[in-house]
Amino acid sequence: MSVVSSRIRARREERRLSLDRLAELSQVSKGLLVHIESGRANPSIATLCKVAAALGASVADLVQVSGAQAAEVLPAGAPRLLWRGPKGGSATLLVGATGPDMLELWSWTLQPGERYDAPAHPEGTQELIHVEQGSLALAFGDVRYVIAAGGSAIAHTDRPHAYAAEGRRPVRFTMVVAEWHSPPRRRTRRGAGA
Numbered sequence: 001m002s003v004v005s006s007r008i009r010a011r012r013e014e015r016r017l018s019l020d021r022l023a024e025l026s027q028v029s030k031g032l033l034v035h036i037e038s039g040r041a042n043p044s045i046a047t048l049c050k051v052a053a054a055l056g057a058s059v060a061d062l063v064q065v066s067g068a069q070a071a072e073v074l075p076a077g078a079p080r081l082l083w084r085g086p087k088g089g090s091a092t093l094l095v096g097a098t099g100p101d102m103l104e105l106w107s108w109t110l111q112p113g114e115r116y117d118a119p120a121h122p123e124g125t126q127e128l129i130h131v132e133q134g135s136l137a138l139a140f141g142d143v144r145y146v147i148a149a150g151g152s153a154i155a156h157t158d159r160p161h162a163y164a165a166e167g168r169r170p171v172r173f174t175m176v177v178a179e180w181h182s183p184p185r186r187r188t189r190r191g192a193g194a
Contacts (some may be wrong), residue, residue, distance in 0.1 A: 004048075005039040007062045011055040026054035045091060046081050046119050049179070052099060053122065060096025061106060087111035088190075089164035089165070102179040109172050110136070114121075117162045125179040127155040134171030137164040 001086045002092040012022050021038075023030040028050050035041030036051070043051065045055040045059075052059050054077060063080040064103065083091035096104035129136070138145045139162040146166050147153050155161065157177075 002039055004043070004062050005037050006149070008033075008051060008055070009037045011057055011061075016057060017055075022054055026050040028054075048082065049102070049121065052102070053179075056100040058096055058099030058102040058104070059093060060102070061099045062095075063093060083116065085110065085114045085116065086115045089114045089116070089170075091116070102177060104177045106175040106177065107172075107173060108163065109170060110134075110163060112165050112168050113168050115162055115164040118157065118160065120159045120161075121157045121177075121179050123158045125156070125158045125177070127157050128176040129155060130174050131154045132172045132174065134169040135166035136173050137166040137169045138162075139164065166178075 012019070017025070019030050019033050022028075023033055026033075028047055032043070032047070033051070036043050036047075044057060048059050048062060052062055059082075063082070080093045081090055082093055083089075090108070092107045094105045094107055096102065108116075129138070129147065131147045131149050133149050135149065137145045138147060140159060145153065163173075166186060
């Protein structure tokens with residue numbers, strides 16, 4: 001938590017944002033931001049996403065060491081546990097790109113009967129999900145999809161959604177999150193106009 005709190009404070013100060021302005025931009029209360037920056041609060045994944053986006057960063061910028069090398073190899077101890085479920089489930093950020101766009105690789109485990117409810121991500125956010133063990137229920141309101149072990153899904157998570165362990169076995173899945181905050185770049189074909 002000390003790494004996260006110091007990085008949030010440093011980025012806020014670099015951008016010359018007051019706590020009030022960061023609260024307004026992130027839609028996170030000033031009181032919670034004060035607790036996060038002082039290391040007295042452990043922010044949820046959703047809160048980290050909101051704060052990172054408001055700071056022009058990614059969640060990975062706030063929790064992992066990153067630099068400008070051609071490749072960055074993160075050792076086995078580097079992944080960050082960012083959610084612990086009431087029955088022992090977990091969500092771990094394995095690796096993520098620097099911001100403001102968020103491209104992240106996550107490892108999830110949900111125990112039987114466990115559920116994680118997520119708020120809507122920014123417009124256009126997609127998640128690529130691959131279930132390694134058990135069955136995952138992916139819910140959007142009353143609509144529910146079940147993905148069995150070995151199956152995959154593309155989820156449009158710019159609306160409230162939930163993940164739940166379906167059945168009596170724990171579910172393990174890997175997820176890539178693509179959340180874009182910068183304007184799309186124009187792509188041109190090679191040789192076009194030549």
